[in-house]
Amino acid sequence: MPVRPLDIPEDVLEKLAFLPDDTVEFLKSGNAKGYGRPPDLYERIREFESEAEIAAYVDAILSVTQQIEFQEGRDPAEIPFDTAAPRFNDWHLRRPRELDPQREPGPISLSRYAGGWGSGGIPTFAGSPVALTPEDLKAGEVDVAIMGAPLDMGSGWRDAKHGPRAMRLGGGVGGTDVFTMISPGSLKVVDYGDAAIDQNSTERSVQEVRRMVREIAETGAIPIIIGGDHSLEYPNVAAMADVYGKGKVGVVHFDAHLDTGRGRVHLLDHGQPIYRVMKEAHVRPEDYIQVGLRANYSKDYYEWQRLIGMRYHTMAEVERRGWDAVMDRVVKEASENTEYLYISFDVDVLDPAFEPGTGTPVPGGLTMREAVPIIRRLCAESNVVGFDIVELAPQLDPTYRSAMNGNRLLFACLTGIKMRKEGITDPHYLSPLSSEHGQDDYYGDEG
Numbered sequence: 001m002p003v004r005p006l007d008i009p010e011d012v013l014e015k016l017a018f019l020p021d022d023t024v025e026f027l028k029s030g031n032a033k034g035y036g037r038p039p040d041l042y043e044r045i046r047e048f049e050s051e052a053e054i055a056a057y058v059d060a061i062l063s064v065t066q067q068i069e070f071q072e073g074r075d076p077a078e079i080p081f082d083t084a085a086p087r088f089n090d091w092h093l094r095r096p097r098e099l100d101p102q103r104e105p106g107p108i109s110l111s112r113y114a115g116g117w118g119s120g121g122i123p124t125f126a127g128s129p130v131a132l133t134p135e136d137l138k139a140g141e142v143d144v145a146i147m148g149a150p151l152d153m154g155s156g157w158r159d160a161k162h163g164p165r166a167m168r169l170g171g172g173v174g175g176t177d178v179f180t181m182i183s184p185g186s187l188k189v190v191d192y193g194d195a196a197i198d199q200n201s202t203e204r205s206v207q208e209v210r211r212m213v214r215e216i217a218e219t220g221a222i223p224i225i226i227g228g229d230h231s232l233e234y235p236n237v238a239a240m241a242d243v244y245g246k247g248k249v250g251v252v253h254f255d256a257h258l259d260t261g262r263g264r265v266h267l268l269d270h271g272q273p274i275y276r277v278m279k280e281a282h283v284r285p286e287d288y289i290q291v292g293l294r295a296n297y298s299k300d301y302y303e304w305q306r307l308i309g310m311r312y313h314t315m316a317e318v319e320r321r322g323w324d325a326v327m328d329r330v331v332k333e334a335s336e337n338t339e340y341l342y343i344s345f346d347v348d349v350l351d352p353a354f355e356p357g358t359g360t361p362v363p364g365g366l367t368m369r370e371a372v373p374i375i376r377r378l379c380a381e382s383n384v385v386g387f388d389i390v391e392l393a394p395q396l397d398p399t400y401r402s403a404m405n406g407n408r409l410l411f412a413c414l415t416g417i418k419m420r421k422e423g424i425t426d427p428h429y430l431s432p433l434s435s436e437h438g439q440d441d442y443y444g445d446e447g
Contacts, residue, residue: 004300006030012042016058018051023058031065079201092196092208097133105139107131107190124191125164125226126173126410131190137219143187144417145216146224146410148194149209152393153202154231155270155359159393164194164226166394166403173407177415179376180424181431184414187421192216192223202231202268210235210242217243217385222417224410227390229359230259233273233344240342240386241282249385250287250338251277252330252378254371255346256362257295258312260305270391278308285309289333291326291374292349295362315364327374331427334382341382345375345409346391347402354405357397368405372412379416381425387413 006028008016016024048054070077081088107129112120124130125146131137137145148164168191176183195212198204209225213236216223225236233253240249253259253274261272268276277283286309294315305312311333318326334341348358351365378384392406419425432438436446 004030006038009042012045015045015048015054019055019058023062026062026065027058091198092204105133105135107136107140107142107188123168125168125224126189126191126407126414128189128191131192134215134219137190137192137216137221140190141188142190142219142221143421144189144224144414145192145219145221146189146226147192147212147216148226149197149228149232150194151197151199151202151205151209151228151232153199153205153229154268155229155391159395160227160229160359160391161197161199162394163228163390163392163403163406166392167226167389167406167410170400170403170407173411173414177376177411178434179373179430180415180419181433182415182418182422182424184411184418187414187418189414206231206235206268210239213239213386214242222384223386224413225386225388225390226406226410227388227392230255230270230344230346230390231268231273232388232390233259234268234276236344236386236388237273237277237342238280238282240340244340244385246281247284247287248338249283249340249342250289250334251283251342251344252289252291252334253344253346254291254349254366255344256292256348256365257346257360258290258293258297258301258305259346260301260310284337286311287337289313289330291330292366294364295360323370327370327377328427330374331377331381334378339383340385341378342386343375343378343384343388343413345387345389347389347406347409348391350405355392355397355402356399357394357402358391359393359396360391368408372408375409375412376416376419377427379413380419380429381416381427384413384417384420 008028013024016027044057045054048057108131109129110122110124111127128146131140131142131145150161150164152160174185192212195205195209197208209232213223213225217239223239225232237249237251257271259271260274262275274288278285278288288310290310290312292315293312302312313326313330347355348361349366350371351367352361352363354368355361379387389406389409392402394403397403419429436443
């Protein structure tokens with residue numbers, strides 16, 4: 001995070017005048033703010049009666065600053081691996097198809113009974129058949145491939161790795177959407193299984209996730225990734241850029257948090273995927289749109305995002321303008337600069353009343369009645385090429401509603417994709433059959 005220089009009061013500067021110029025410049029740089037608020041720092045210096053006391057205080061700050069920085073020879077720059085391990089790569093080695101019984105490529109139904117979803121067999125995302133290879137996706141002319149990414153090493157809060165399992169077991173993805181009278185069940189949807197995860201290494205894991213997301217997108221299917229923590233946004237979006245080109249994909253990022261952290265020890269965690277995506281130029285800053293922000297970040301973060309051209313929509317804007325106005329603005333921005341759109345949905349953008357099962361909940365978030373329409377609209381009115389739901393930690397929620405709401409969001413996404421496929425892209429589209437009983441003209445707008 002860029003450090004804001006300090007405007008040190010003149011009386012304090014006078015007391016620091018005996019110090020070397022480079023020491024005074026260090027204090028002015030703002031790097032000493034980590035040792036107290038600037039007003040407290042100034043007051044402490046004012047209280048000292050001798051130059052020796054001031055020098056000892058400043059030396060202590062300098063000493064700590066030097067010790068916390070990386071020092072070559074003292075600190076390891078890399079996490080070592082045992083490269084002599086005989087099974088170094090077995091965690092993500094693809095099983096050769098030649099080892100399996102021969103079969104024709106295509107999706108495989110795991111339902112035991114004729115009733116389809118919920119009629120026994122092995123649980124899958126949305127009760128869909130399974131695909132194992134790109135050849136299965138191509139042969140089945142698959143529209144959407146849903147995959148799990150059970151990674152939570154990028155978060156200090158464990159259990160997001162169980163998100164895919166919870167959503168496979170949960171319901172709420174079948175049937176007809178009452179708002180639009182669209183049935184996404186007619187889409188060709190498959191469960192593409194889980195990406196291999198090295199639960200001791202985020203960096204190794206995200207490379208396999210990126211490869212798997214990319215291979216789905218290369219077949220023309222839309223990848224939907226169920227996480228897992230939000231470090232997954234980096235490989236997911238990078239895979240989109242691999243397929244569609246750097247700078248050609250926009251991102252709408254739903255989150256209570258900015259996730260633009262930088263300057264941390266690890267290059268990737270769930271609080272800084274956006275910075276890494278932009279640093280590697282997969283997405284231009286002006287094509288990143290954030291929605292639902294409300295966590296307690298300093299104004300330095302927002303000033304930096306504004307400086308580089310990012311677009312953000314906080315709950316303060318919602319309070320000022322109203323949700324409908326902000327939603328219209330987000331949908332408009334989503335298609336302004338790029339042909340392709342990726343949506344990343346961190347469930348903590350929802351109010352904890354609706355999504356208690358997440359590692360970093362923040363009160364004052366979206367309701368499900370706000371979240372579902374915006375997801376459905378974005379997927380219908382924009383050319384969505386990928387979608388993820390992350391940070392669902394089901395074991396933190398004994399009520400089941402977190403996983404249930406996750407599946408409801410998945411259903412909204414699939415509904416929007418089906419609407420676009422059928423050419424229904426009108427803003428705020430609602431079915432006249434379900435939004436009005438038609439027995440009279442009570443509202444006076446039926447012509």
